[in-house]
Amino acid sequence: MTGGASPLRERRGHWVAAVTLSVGLHAAGMVWALDLLPGRTAVPSATLPETIITISTVDVEDPEADPPDAATGGPSGTESFNDEDDIGAISPADPADETIADPSEGDLPDILTPDTERAEAVSPETAPPAAGEAVVESADTPEIARAAQVAPSTLPSVAPVTAGGGSLSPVPIAPLAGNSAISGTLSAASPGAGSGDAAAIRQEVGTPLAPVEMPPAEGTLTSAIVLDGPGGRASPPRPAGPPPDPVLVELVQRIRGQLREGCLVGLPRGRPAPLGPLLVTITADDLTARSFAEAVLDDELLPGAEAETILVDRRQCPAVTFLRAQDNYPAFRLRLSVADAQVASGGTVVGRIEGMAGAYTTLLLVDDNGVVQDLRRFLRFSGGRAEFAVPVTRDGDTRETAQLLIAIATPTRPDTVAQRAGFLAQDMFPMLGEEIDGQARFAVIPITVR
Numbered sequence: 316m317t318g319g320a321s322p323l324r325e326r327r328g329h330w331v332a333a334v335t336l337s338v339g340l341h342a343a344g345m346v347w348a349l350d351l352l353p354g355r356t357a358v359p360s361a362t363l364p365e366t367i368i369t370i371s372t373v374d375v376e377d378p379e380a381d382p383p384d385a386a387t388g389g390p391s392g393t394e395s396f397n398d399e400d401d402i403g404a405i406s407p408a409d410p411a412d413e414t415i416a417d418p419s420e421g422d423l424p425d426i427l428t429p430d431t432e433r434a435e436a437v438s439p440e441t442a443p444p445a446a447g448e449a450v451v452e453s454a455d456t457p458e459i460a461r462a463a464q465v466a467p468s469t470l471p472s473v474a475p476v477t478a479g480g481g482s483l484s485p486v487p488i489a490p491l492a493g494n495s496a497i498s499g500t501l502s503a504a505s506p507g508a509g510s511g512d513a514a515a516i517r518q519e520v521g522t523p524l525a526p527v528e529m530p531p532a533e534g535t536l537t538s539a540i541v542l543d544g545p546g547g548r549a550s551p552p553r554p555a556g557p558p559p560d561p562v563l564v565e566l567v568q569r570i571r572g573q574l575r576e577g578c579l580v581g582l583p584r585g586r587p588a589p590l591g592p593l594l595v596t597i598t599a600d601d602l603t604a605r606s607f608a609e610a611v612l613d614d615e616l617l618p619g620a621e622a623e624t625i626l627v628d629r630r631q632c633p634a635v636t637f638l639r640a641q642d643n644y645p646a647f648r649l650r651l652s653v654a655d656a657q658v659a660s661g662g663t664v665v666g667r668i669e670g671m672a673g674a675y676t677t678l679l680l681v682d683d684n685g686v687v688q689d690l691r692r693f694l695r696f697s698g699g700r701a702e703f704a705v706p707v708t709r710d711g712d713t714r715e716t717a718q719l720l721i722a723i724a725t726p727t728r729p730d731t732v733a734q735r736a737g738f739l740a741q742d743m744f745p746m747l748g749e750e751i752d753g754q755a756r757f758a759v760i761p762i763t764v765r
Contacts, residue, residue, distance in 0.1 A: 591619020630685025
């Protein structure tokens, strides 16, 4: 019996162990599933608060209407619109409620970005001008302010030409900046001012370089009609004056017969009796000027005639050649005069131009570096003539070469002058000669700045 009871007890012990293990496993599974143990309670998922936005139609005719109650804006933590909020851009046909996520959980869509309700708070967007529409800028803008300031341009420095084994430093001649000095000088040059400069202009200049009225070119000495302009328009007959001086006429013809030398012009100048005429030769070579004067003044037909030489730099030669190529050389039909052809540095060249009525007048200065400057801004027109007062200064030592003042009267404004002012003479005058093509009147006078 005892030996038989042992297997039964052994089987019962296995059954108890199996039941206990099963119950324990099931209990642990239930505890895990139901999360009944302290400290292991799962954090409940956060309930997203709901935001309720009430959208209503705004009555623009009643700006004093009470704003919506803040209590209707939604639960705590939500925003509600008032009369200062931008709700004018949201105006559906039927008001509706929308539920959206809390702004803290993500970005809101852009569909609720409203415009301002009141027109005065709107910041209008500047639209670009339409094609062909004129845009008017204020005078206070930097572009307009800069455009209102006028100052002489600074000309580039050019290396000088060496002569006689010595080197000469470049000495540019440029108008002084500033309108005050110019306007003050011009007032002294105006008629009726009574100053010394004005009196000197009104009378005939007594210096040997003073210009005189020259007879017309050959073939027009007795003509009362002078054709002017590209269309051959006839100008009114000029009033009868004294007959031309036969000595000056002879001198003009002889100058025209001597066109062999390059970079040379001869200018006839009349002088009061008993002095004879003066031949002023402008050239870059002194020996050439002497041979030219001997060829022109070789007999007794020009009693009392004398010669004077004005030297220029070779970089000024294109301007000299340009003048000699004109049809009416050397009897230029403009009258250009200055009060004094010898001007100290820092002084003012005062003068006037006559005979250019009805034409576009240009005044050029070709300095002894060959740079061409447009001086039209210094011209003041009155009574069929133009007066000027140009402040000049010299940097460096005095040179023996002169500056050239050239007056040009054309039917229209020459584009070459506007495009090439500030360039060298070799870059301007060939183009200018092609543009005007015999449709201009000229005058030239040398000046010296010391």
